[in-house]
Amino acid sequence: MSTTQRIQYHQYGGPELMRLEPFEAAPPGNGQVQVKVVAAAANPMDWKIRDGLTKMQTGRRFPRGLGHDFAGVVERVGEGVTSVVKGDAVFGAMTMKASGAFADTVIADAKLVVKKPAELSYEAAAALPTVGVTAWQALVEKGRLQSGHSVFICGVLGGVGRCAAQIALMKGATVFGSCRDGASDEAMAAGVTRVVGFDFDPQVLKGRFDVIVITAGTLTRKEARGMLKRGGRIVDINVTPAKLARSLFARDFEVLIAKYTPEALAMVARAAAAGDVVVPIARTVSLTRAIEALTELERHHVPKGGKLIITTH
Numbered sequence: 001m002s003t004t005q006r007i008q009y010h011q012y013g014g015p016e017l018m019r020l021e022p023f024e025a026a027p028p029g030n031g032q033v034q035v036k037v038v039a040a041a042a043n044p045m046d047w048k049i050r051d052g053l054t055k056m057q058t059g060r061r062f063p064r065g066l067g068h069d070f071a072g073v074v075e076r077v078g079e080g081v082t083s084v085v086k087g088d089a090v091f092g093a094m095t096m097k098a099s100g101a102f103a104d105t106v107i108a109d110a111k112l113v114v115k116k117p118a119e120l121s122y123e124a125a126a127a128l129p130t131v132g133v134t135a136w137q138a139l140v141e142k143g144r145l146q147s148g149h150s151v152f153i154c155g156v157l158g159g160v161g162r163c164a165a166q167i168a169l170m171k172g173a174t175v176f177g178s179c180r181d182g183a184s185d186e187a188m189a190a191g192v193t194r195v196v197g198f199d200f201d202p203q204v205l206k207g208r209f210d211v212i213v214i215t216a217g218t219l220t221r222k223e224a225r226g227m228l229k230r231g232g233r234i235v236d237i238n239v240t241p242a243k244l245a246r247s248l249f250a251r252d253f254e255v256l257i258a259k260y261t262p263e264a265l266a267m268v269a270r271a272a273a274a275g276d277v278v279v280p281i282a283r284t285v286s287l288t289r290a291i292e293a294l295t296e297l298e299r300h301h302v303p304k305g306g307k308l309i310i311t312t313h
């Protein structure tokens with residue numbers, strides 16, 4: 001056992017339940033690695049899980065750690081691990097069930113940890129896993145993106161939206177997207193061809209797109225359908241049971257529950273190392289100040305403009 005500090009909670013509920021507390025981490029088991037965390041990144045799913053929205057999947061064992069995405073240095077490897085060795089700089093993700101990346105140390109599934117490209121800082125690498133893998137799977141796997149396609153991204157300046165825009169551009173697609181009024185210059189600077197506000201009229205963009213990725217907002221499936229070209233596909237990442245049920249019977253509508261895989265993480269690492277995918281960092285705080293920053297972010301009193309990074313140094 002090794003004692004670590006981590007942000008955890010003892011029951012599902014609001015941000016006031018987060019505590020930075022000592023935690024006894026078991027040694028890495030078969031197929032696991034122990035990583036000294038240097039940086040971790042916040043995602044909306046961190047507080048959705050803490051709120052209890054996924055308690056059917058995440059169970060009722062407490063305390064539960066918070067956070068998924070991290071980068072750090074391998075301290076120990078468990079039996080059967082050959083992909084990394086002690087001392088390797090890595091980045092990766094905790095599974096939804098395990099969580100706990102907002103910590104000094106994590107015990108992670110070795111399959112969800114890949115070597116950090118030397119071109120990336122620990123902070124830049126920690127920002128990538130959830131948003132990069134989700135964007136990749138939404139566009140390429142579910143959306144079947146091809147070079148020359150026309151893509152619309154609802155929420156083009158969010159974490160997933162920015163990655164999706166960059167991956168689409170990297171693949172030779174043209175990108176349209178929606179964002180907050182007043183932020184369109186930033187989206188255009190990122191290569192988005194045409195930017196519309198949150199409450200745009202879908203009729204104006206009728207029949208234009210091969211792939212629509214919905215990361216945020218109120219665009220309905222029916223409205224999005226009107227924006228598709230023949231044979232186009234809508235991918236929605238805001239999962240609800242009703243949407244999942246509808247997606248089973250619709251050829252043009254997919255709901256994505258992103259799955260971290262070594263292949264997807266490696267692809268994101270390559271794209272980031274090449275400079276094709278860059279996730280901006282809005283704010284960096286230490287683990288000891290992180291609860292305050294996470295609470296602010298969750299309540300949305302701070303402009304986003306990129307990721308909140310939590311460092312242990």
Ligand SMILES: NC(=O)c1ccc[n+]([C@@H]2O[C@H](COP(=O)([O-])OP(=O)(O)OC[C@H]3O[C@@H](n4cnc5c(N)ncnc54)[C@H](OP(=O)(O)O)[C@@H]3O)[C@@H](O)[C@H]2O)c1
Pocket residue numbers: 043044045048130131134154155156157158159160161178179180197198199215216217218236237238239256257258259304305
């Ligand atoms: N299914 C999955 O596997 C999966 C994986 C990752 C994320 N998600 C979910 O996907 C969502 C997005 O994740 P994220 O990491 O990109 O979050 P994020 O970084 O918070 O980005 C959300 C973006 O949506 C924008 N937005 C808010 N209202 C909008 C509207 N009406 N129209 C268009 N854009 C709007 C926000 O703009 P402002 O900042 O200006 O308000 C922000 O840029 C979250 O709900 C997250 O839980 C799902």
